[in-house]
Amino acid sequence: MASESDRRTSRRLRDQVERLLSHEGPLPIVAAGDPVLRRPAAPFDGQLDPALLARFVAALRATMHAAPGVGLAAPQVGVGLRIAVVEDPAPVPEEVRLARGRVPQPFRVLVNPAYEAVGAGRAAFFEGCLSVPGWQAVVARHARVRLTALDEHGHPVDEEFTGWPARIVQHETDHLDGTLYLDRAELRSLSSNQAVAGLWNDPAPHRAAESLGFTLPD
Template sequence: MATPSHRTPLAELVEELLATDGPLPIVAAGEPVLRRATEPYDGQLDTALLSRFVEALRVTMHAAPGVGLAAPQVGVPLRIAVVEDPAPVPEEVREARGRVPQPFRVLVNASYEPVGTHRAAFFEGCLSVPGWQAVVARHAQVRLTCEDENGRPVDEVFSGWPARIVQHETDHLDGMLYLDRAELRSLSSNQAMAERWTQPTPEQAAASLGFELP
């Protein structure tokens, strides 16, 4: 990654965001930054500023709380995201969804490609679409290529819920929200989710709400 010789407008934007302590404000659906492809990271932030920004993303993700957060979700159109999932779920959910703990990771200039043809459908939500969840059929296994925050290359295959997180966050970097891929008949408020759709898989929701699963 190149080191910039002068401050960029993106660096100024990030400095402004970091001027206030605590979690960063998360932008909601309807903001244009969420619908535009991000700019590949190529040293627009110097090493110290990148480190501070990554830490702010981590703090914001934890405070939300969430298992991933992309730079556009805090109004910064850079191809950077963070993920982390302690996976505090019952064993039956862990088994059905392939949800296993994931350490904190920084994804710089991330992209993914499917491994195989199998797809899995589960409810998911988004910090930029608060209060709602919907079923999304995603690749069950993907190959992630990116760099970490130190510029080291990453080339790794993810399966189950970690693969879903990788796809969700990388989609943000391409200007996509999970609703673009969702089965809209499944769209449910968080209250409805808590009252009706707590099952490990969405089969009952599909039968009741009238949508098909892969």
């Protein structure tokens, strides 16, 4: 039986989500510096009823598309629940697809996700975040991960991801643990979006590593 404290927390979350959804258009995205991005999100355990959860997921998806981005976690709109959405049409040149393993990903809802590395391989590429607008940095991440989660209907997800899809699910799951990509980044690589587009717009960041003085994983 839920405690009175748990019931108050659930009511607070329901009221917060209802307020967010009462406004037209994409949800406001929280920027780095807000404490909600640094607190581990609470496991989802039915705090939102199915209808409200469906509306919230739809709003997360619309906000992700409008940004635009390929993933969005609930804390990025100020809601401390372990829920994220991902989707990537991957409209990239063939050389980028090959270098980064970036292939289209269908829309997915990840509830209470967790990942673990599969093998020792790592890959490093420039990465950005909707909550750290205007900047990118090189992040070395696991090249292959096993993701476990639930979907929005409570069905189990147990799947391996490689390449860019693996990067996306790691990035979004990290958000739910209070971790930003900058915590894992090679800070010597930190570059404005303009610098990345003008100087480091290569399929892989080898020139950036040589010019900015950082090391890529083998």
